[in-house]
Amino acid sequence: MTPDAPSLESLHVLARRIRRYSILSTTKAGSGHPSSSISAAELITALFFTALRYDFQDPKRLDNDRFVLSKGHAAPVLYAAWAAAGLISEDDLLSLRRLDSIYEGHPTPRIPWIDVATGSLGQGLPNAVGMAAFLKNVAKTSARVWVLCGDGEMAEGSNWEAAPVAAELGLSNLTAIVDINRLEQSVATRLGWDLDRYAAQFEVFGWETLVIDGQDLPACVRAMAHASHGGGNKPLAILAKTQKGAGVSFMADQDNWHGKPMDEAHAKKALAELGPDDPSIVGKIAKPLSAPRRTPDAEQGLSAQPPLRFPTDKTIATRKAFGDSLRRAGDINPSLMVFDADVKNSTFTDVFEKAHPDRFVQCFIAEQAMVGLAAGAGAIGAVPWVATFAAFLSRAYDQIRMAALSSSNLKVCGSHAGVSIGEDGASQMGLEDLAMFRAVHGSTVVYPADPYATSALVDALSAAHGVAYLRATRAATAVLYGPDEAFPIGGSKTLRKSAQDRAVVVAAGITLHEALKAHALLAQEGIAICVIDAYSVKPIDAEGIRAAAAASGRRVIVVEDHWPEGGLGDAVLEAFAEVEGVRVRKVGVTALPHSGKPEELLDVYGLSARRIAETVKAFIQ
Numbered sequence: 158m159t160p161d162a163p164s165l166e167s168l169h170v171l172a173r174r175i176r177r178y179s180i181l182s183t184t185k186a187g188s189g190h191p192s193s194s195i196s197a198a199e200l201i202t203a204l205f206f207t208a209l210r211y212d213f214q215d216p217k218r219l220d221n222d223r224f225v226l227s228k229g230h231a232a233p234v235l236y237a238a239w240a241a242a243g244l245i246s247e248d249d250l251l252s253l254r255r256l257d258s259i260y261e262g263h264p265t266p267r268i269p270w271i272d273v274a275t276g277s278l279g280q281g282l283p284n285a286v287g288m289a290a291f292l293k294n295v296a297k298t299s300a301r302v303w304v305l306c307g308d309g310e311m312a313e314g315s316n317w318e319a320a321p322v323a324a325e326l327g328l329s330n331l332t333a334i335v336d337i338n339r340l341e342q343s344v345a346t347r348l349g350w351d352l353d354r355y356a357a358q359f360e361v362f363g364w365e366t367l368v369i370d371g372q373d374l375p376a377c378v379r380a381m382a383h384a385s386h387g388g389g390n391k392p393l394a395i396l397a398k399t400q401k402g403a404g405v406s407f408m409a410d411q412d413n414w415h416g417k418p419m420d421e422a423h424a425k426k427a428l429a430e431l432g433p434d435d436p437s438i439v440g441k442i443a444k445p446l447s448a449p450r451r452t453p454d455a456e457q458g459l460s461a462q463p464p465l466r467f468p469t470d471k472t473i474a475t476r477k478a479f480g481d482s483l484r485r486a487g488d489i490n491p492s493l494m495v496f497d498a499d500v501k502n503s504t505f506t507d508v509f510e511k512a513h514p515d516r517f518v519q520c521f522i523a524e525q526a527m528v529g530l531a532a533g534a535g536a537i538g539a540v541p542w543v544a545t546f547a548a549f550l551s552r553a554y555d556q557i558r559m560a561a562l563s564s565s566n567l568k569v570c571g572s573h574a575g576v577s578i579g580e581d582g583a584s585q586m587g588l589e590d591l592a593m594f595r596a597v598h599g600s601t602v603v604y605p606a607d608p609y610a611t612s613a614l615v616d617a618l619s620a621a622h623g624v625a626y627l628r629a630t631r632a633a634t635a636v637l638y639g640p641d642e643a644f645p646i647g648g649s650k651t652l653r654k655s656a657q658d659r660a661v662v663v664a665a666g667i668t669l670h671e672a673l674k675a676h677a678l679l680a681q682e683g684i685a686i687c688v689i690d691a692y693s694v695k696p697i698d699a700e701g702i703r704a705a706a707a708a709s710g711r712r713v714i715v716v717e718d719h720w721p722e723g724g725l726g727d728a729v730l731e732a733f734a735e736v737e738g739v740r741v742r743k744v745g746v747t748a749l750p751h752s753g754k755p756e757e758l759l760d761v762y763g764l765s766a767r768r769i770a771e772t773v774k775a776f777i778q
Contacts, residue, residue, distance in 0.1 A: 163206055163441070168374055170438045171241050172202040173431050176404050178237035180427050182253040182260075183418040189254060189262060192402035192414040194234035196338040196371070197305060200397055203377035204303060204334070205238045206440045208385050212449070213244055213442070216269050219450040220298045223272060223288050223537060227281020228307035228336065229263035230416070236260050239270075242440040266564050272536040274562040277555055279313025282306055282333055283529025284536065286323045287496075289331035289392070291534040295494060295516055298450065301385065305334045308348070309341040311355070315556070317362070318526035322518065324363025327390040333364075335394060336371060338401035342415045352396050359394040371397025406430060452492045452538030462489055464640040467608040472633035475666070476572040478608030479629050480505025482615035483542060487513045493540040493619060496531045498524050504544035504572050504629070524549050528556035528567070535566030540619050547571030547587025547628065554593055561598045561624045568618050569594070572629040575718030576746055576762050577667045579631075579755040586750050592723025594626035595695045601625040601646055602695035604665040604725070607637040610692055613644040621646070630667050632755055637669075637690075649698035651705060653688035658709035659777045661687040662769065663702060663729055665694065668716040671759060674766030679773060686773055694725050699732035706739050712777055713741045716769055718759075721745040742776055744769070 163171075175198045183189035210222045226235050233253060240250045245260075252258035259267040263276030273284045285304035292300045310316070323331055339349050348354045356366040367383060369376045380395045401415075402408030405427040408419075419427060465481055467473055487493045487509050494516045501507040501519075510517040520527040524545055531541035550557070550571050560567040574587040594602045601623065605611040611629070618625040637652070644650075652669075653676045664672040672688050679686055687709045689702060706713050713733070715726040726743035733739045746762045759765040763772065 165375060167438045168202055168206060168378070170435050171206060171440050172198045172374060174241045174434050175202060175234060175237040176431055177428060177434060178240050178250055179233040180419060180424055182233050182236065182250050184421065184424040185251045186254040187418055189233055189418050190230040190416050191233065191418055192408055193228060193307065193338070194231045194237070195405065196399040196401045196403050197231060197234050197336045198404065199374045199377045200305065200334055200336060200371050201234050201238050203374065203381045205242065205442055207378050208381035209303065210443045210445045212444045213270060215449055217451055217538070218445065219292065219296045219452065219538060220300050220445040220447045222300050222445070223285070223292070223302045225273060225281045225285045225288070225302070225304040226264055226275055227278070227304050228310060229275030229281070231307070232262060232264045235264060238440070242442055265562065272563070273533060273565060274559055277559050278307065278310035279315040280529050280556060280559055282316045283319035283526050283556070284533030285331060285333070286319045286328065287530030287533030287541070288537050289323065289328040290326050290518060290530065291494065291537060291539045293328060293330045294326065295492065295539065296450070296452070299447065300445065301330045301332065303332050303334065305336060308335055308337040308339070308346050311335065312347060315525040315529055318520070318523035319529060320359065320362040320364065322520055322526060322530065323392040326518070328392045329390050331392040332384040333392065333394045335396050336399055337397060338399040339410065340401045340412065340415065350398055352398055355396045363391060365389060365391040365393045366396060367393060368396045369398070371399035372403050404431060465612050466640060467636055469636045472635055473608045474630060474633045475605050475608060475611045476503070476629040476631060477505050478611040479544070479570055479615060479627065480508040482612040483509045484512045486615060486619045487516065490540055490619065492538055493542070494518065494531070494534055496520055496527045496541060496543040498522055498527045498545045498549070500545050503546070504570060506544050524553040525556055528553040528560070532556060532560035532563065532565045532567050535560070536563055540566060540568070542568045542570065544570040544572065546585060547574035547590040548585055550587070550590060551593065557597060557624065561600065565624070566622050567624045568627070569625065570627045570629055573631045574628050575667065576750045576758040576764070577630065577632055577718050577755045579758060580752050582752040583750040588720045588746055588750070589723070590626070590628060591694055591719050591725060595723060595728065597624055599623055600695060603646070603693055604628040605692050606666050606669040606690055607634065609636065609638040609640060609642055610644050613642070614692070617644065617646055628666060632667065634667065634670050644692060647693050647696040647698060649693060649701045650690040651687065652690055653686065655685045657685040658687040659685060660712035660714060660773055661689060661702070661705045661709045662773065663689045663691050663713060663715045663725070665691045665717065665725055667718050668764055671764055671766045671769055672716055675769035675773065678766055678770045684774065691725060691729070694728050697728040697732055702729060702732050703736060706733070710777065711739045713739060714744060714772060714776055715741065716744045716764060718764055719745050721747060742772070744772055
């Protein structure tokens, strides 16, 4: 301990106060997790008041340490530590779980000192790995990342996807503290108090481990000091044996207390056991030693950078344009990172890797870790892009959902979407991805049809904050636009239009090219249609599409390489929800797909130019 560090006696007082506050707040709320909170009282006391460095007046500083409460249900212990430090009042603390309080049952970034929302277990550690990677290898600060995990959540595979990445990246600035209190909600944990097994699991993934008694406050202090000053290039796991409900005789290591607050009588008894408080002792949390640093503006330099140029006499896959556009964006913004899951030569993120290897993270075939890491990095200043086949994003949907709840910055590219990928078959055909991302709160969803649209949308999404999805096409397709074309989010492009139009065909990506061919086929029969590129799926250009429908016989056909549920068709339907007299027909993939050549599959499932023309003729009769 440093000369100005608190005495052991004062730390004991603070640990008792944290227990008291955890009990008082959950009892007042009538709900919550006091037993899971007070098991970590000594760990939190040692961390916050002897090791953590954080400027609570300037939470966006890059040199701030970061703390992630992965066991988010133990939020009362975190709020109690802030109250013990005088950062929030007792009234704030006792507002736990109230509708008018930011101190919710699980922590969220409504509180400025919280970076990521937690509570969906198994995500705090991946988030922390992403934070540590950004701070050490990209921002190049001395800040540390601390994450408190529960032992129950160590059954989640996402933790063990993320653990080897932390070791491979040499994240010596990362410490995972595992509160091993043995009891879950309904059963004992798989490993109980077998701390050697926990140590072996972390060590086999390349971590240093330290086994301690988590109720021994001096041992906790020594562990935090070791984490702060230890050498080497490995992340550290502090494996702390604790008791759930420690410090309260009738709750300690007892079943049936998970998620149950004490009633007034039990609380009174527990507080009497803890003994009196000493209000003259206030916890102090040190500030960083370095000068404050912040991330650059995400829009920095993009407008001044000349656009990419693509040959107009060749077909180009939007996934290839995506890779080129990422590299360009990375040239400008030093905070842009890319996360891959062993498909970099299919999504063309290897173009970025060659230019910026220090900002490229290989997660191998572990999509949950990939998205979790990116969401963590994005929460503290990175502009993170992840890319994989659209079909594989469904296994990381919870991580995407939690990124939105965290108001994190997360950009996702899903390539090889739909039946148009061809021979690989249904397991590789992302057909629900647009629906997935449209359902995410506050998300942006785009589906460019050519390289210029792709490049412009990569720039737009990189410059904006939030969760965004870009769908990329596997096949090489024609160039439709030029380098000066603008693609504002929420817009659309009308590519074919006449005064004689009898219907509007709305499409995006691969089906736009087929719709343009269908326009030519129908023109030979004297049938005119309007063709709209709905590159912005969410938000949809409702006003533009409604205007086109009004001028084109009030007939709209939406063609998409996606299941009929939740995708572009439903986005267009929503635009006409309160518009009378407009008929909308959705054309999508309705049968279980099969392997085949792309052109065969587009035809079989009604998405080819020929089939679109047939649909138009039948619809306008």
